[in-house]
Amino acid sequence: MKVTWTLRDSSTKTANVASGTNMMEAAVANHITGVVGECGGNLSCATCHVFVEADWAAKTGEVGDFEDAMLDATEAERTNTSRLSCQIIADESLDGLKLIVPIL
Numbered sequence: 001m002k003v004t005w006t007l008r009d010s011s012t013k014t015a016n017v018a019s020g021t022n023m024m025e026a027a028v029a030n031h032i033t034g035v036v037g038e039c040g041g042n043l044s045c046a047t048c049h050v051f052v053e054a055d056w057a058a059k060t061g062e063v064g065d066f067e068d069a070m071l072d073a074t075e076a077e078r079t080n081t082s083r084l085s086c087q088i089i090a091d092e093s094l095d096g097l098k099l100i101v102p103i104l
Contacts, residue, residue, distance in 0.1 A: 001016070001017055001019065001090055001091070001092060001094055001095035001096070001097070002014055002015070002016055002017070002095060002096055002097075003015060003017045003023065003026060003090070003094070003096075003097045003098075003099065004096075004097070004098050004099070005027065005030075005032050005035075005050075005098075005099050005100070005101055006098070006099070006100040006101065007032070007033060007034070007101050008033065008034055008101055008102075008103050008104075013030065013032060015029075015030040017090045018090065019090050019091050019092065020089065020090060020091075021089070021090045022041055022085065022086045022087070022088060022089050022090070023048075023050070023085035023086070023088040023089075023090070023097075023099060024037040024041050024048035024084070024085040024086035025037070025041065025086075026085075026090065027048065027050075027085055027099075032101060033101070034101035034102070034104075035047075035048050035049075035050065035085055035101060036048065037085075037086060039086075041086035042086075043066050043067060043070055043084065043086065043087070044070075045070075046070045046071065046073045046074045046075075046084060048084050048085040048086050049071070049074040049075070049076060049082060049083075049084060049085070049102055050082075050083055050084075050085045050099040050100060050101060050102065051079055051081045051082055051083075051099070051100040051102060052081045052082075052083050052088075052097075052098075052099060052100075053081070053098035053099070053100065054081060055098075056094070056097050056098055057080075057081045059093060059094060059097075060083060060088045060094065060097070061087075061088070063083065063087075064087070067083070067084050067087050070084060071083075071084065074102070075102075075104050076102030076103065076104050077102075082102075085099065
């Protein structure tokens with residue numbers, strides 16, 4: 001599947017992502033500046049915070065209670081489409097997904 005990130009400088013980067021890969025791992029593997037994933041996807045750092053483009057927000061699933069709490073600790077202001085990218089798992093239904101790296 002393809003995922004496109006809008007970077008902090010408004011440029012975009014599109015990459016192929018294998019099914020089953022979380023978006024934090026995909027971002028790190030594709031050198032997406034601003035998505036760090038310090039905790040390795042263990043829901044303990046919020047350094048993989050992204051905004052999901054509005055058209056895709058419902059397709060990425062519900063925010064769980066622990067993710068919700070972690071989103072309150074992000075550096076960039078939280079929005080209604082904020083997600084921790086480690087909690088979004090690639091599958092065919094997300095082909096074309098668009099994510100935005102928050103500006104700090």
